[in-house]
Amino acid sequence: MSLWTETDPRGAGFDPERLARVVPWMDRLVEDGRLAGLSVTVARRGRVAFARACGRADLARDTPFTLDTVTRIYSMTKPLTSVAVMQLYEQGLFQLDDPVARFLPEFAEMRVASGGNRMKVETEPARRPITIRDLLTHTAGLTYGFMEATLVDALYRERGIDFLAREGTLAEMVARTAAAPLLAQPGTAWNYSVATDVLGHLVAVVSGRPFADYLREAVIAPLGMADTDFHVRPDLMPRFCAAYAYDRERRLARFDDSVETVFAAAPAIASGGGGLVSTAADYHRFCRMILGGGAIDAARLLGRKTVALMLANHLGGDLAAMGTPRFAETSYTGIGFGLGFSVMLDPARAQILGTPGEVAWGGMxxxxxxxxxxxxxxxxxxxxxxxxxxxxxxxxxxxxxxxALAD
Structure with a gap:
């Protein structure tokens, strides 16, 4: 069955009238000028119960937003990179509690920011090495420069630690990251960070192949994600959308063009933390693989026990218990983190409908x-x-x- 062949929502256990509430909600977002365009796909029990797009992929060019529009998925790249890491783990090439410095020696003898100011950051030695698991769970003590909240964030900006940069190499950017002090002692706090970009370099070093090549050949191609890559192929450019941000009057303003865009060319650095473009159909195949315990159609990417380990909460509690997260693609209370995803722990504490054990993430x-x-x-x-x-x-x-669930 084609992904876009909808079935009767009743067959997937939905109340059709309730699920249809998504339609006017989508239309309002576009009509009110809050979004240029969007698509929503809901699938259950192997059936697509809802699939709809509305609005514009490019307002200036009056291009419709469709179910096969190619979008920047940014941090929704992270789960795919995490799958690549776990594939190598399954091959016995490392353990999750191995120090990452075993493979990336630049992370030996790390230091942690302990005070100071912009002129001089005071540091102390890390109490223990950063492990591969720390990177998968964002507890390594790394950060993002765009946070603009700490001295370490400022150092990232000053030193050009940006994995979406269009110059340099992945190895060079990882070396810059390792040369900066950590924001917190490894394993003590949850901080959204460039950790998954570092994992991309780990994949390259352990596999002996460029990270982009490994991800394409071992993850993207077996999944059948034909429109997913680190840039938009020429044949897909007509389906690529513009990106928008609000101006001071809360009107949509162009953030990145659909034609004059850096995504039209292959990047110098393949960002495992945020570099992919994809479509709804492609990403749905990734979701199906996770629901299938690591397999989709005739392809098996991971063992079912490996997937179960990825979907488990690896924190001591929820994100809120791991310090005060400054930014994430999820709320903090009642939400934990696995190996590449957020994990719902308690819907009541998260104050949202959901199911314990459900995993999620989003993009910028x-x-x-x-x-x-x-x-x-x-x-x-x-x-x-x-x-x-x-x-x-x-x-x-x-x-x-x-x-809208009815059973």
Missing amino acids: ASTAFWIDPAEDLAVVLMTQLVPSSALPIRRELRVMTYA
Whole structure:
């Protein structure tokens, strides 16, 4: 069955009238000028119960937003990179508690920021090495320069630690990262960070292949994600959308063009943390693989026990218990983190409909997905509004989707 062949929502366990509430919600977002365009795909029990797109992929060129529009998925790249890491783990090439410095020696003898100012950052030795698991769970003590909240964030900006940069190499950017002090002692705090970009370099070193090549050949191609890559191929450019951000009057303004865009050419650095473009259909195949315990159609990418380990919470509690997260593509209370995904722990504490054990993540341009193994449910939201915190559309869609379950 084609992904876009909808079935009667009743066959997938939905109340059709309730699920249809998503339609006017989508239309309002576009008509009110809050989004240029978007698509929503809801699949359950191997059936697509809802698939719809509306609005414009490019307002200036009057290009429609369709179900096969190619979008920047930014941090929704992270789960695919995490799958690549776990494939190598399954081959016995490392253990999750191995120090990453075993493979990336630049991370030996790390130091942690302990005070100071912009002129001189005071540091102390790391109490223990950064492990591969720390990188997978964002507890390594790394950060993002765009946070603009700490001295370490400022150092990242000053030193050009940006994995979406269009110059340099992945190895060089990782070396810059390792030369900066850590934000916190390894394993003590959850901080959203460039950790998954470092994992991309780890994949390259351990596999002996460029990271982009490994991801394409071992993850993207077996999944059948034909429109997913680190740049937009020439034949896909007519389907690529523009990205938008709000101006001071809360009107949509172009953030990145659909034609004059850096994504039209292969990047110098393949960012495992945020470099991919994809489509709703492609990403739905990734979700199906996770729901299938590591397999989709005739392809098996991971063992089912490996997937179960990835979907488990690897923190001591929720994100809120691991310090005060400054930014994430999820709320903090009642939400944990696995090996590449957020993990729902307690819907009541998270104050949102959901299921314990459901995993999710999103991207900077407001794209999102979640996978609920207990309900055999996967939802993919594609749009292009920067930043992802501009609208609560992920939570709104989640409520409407779960409210439509009828069995």
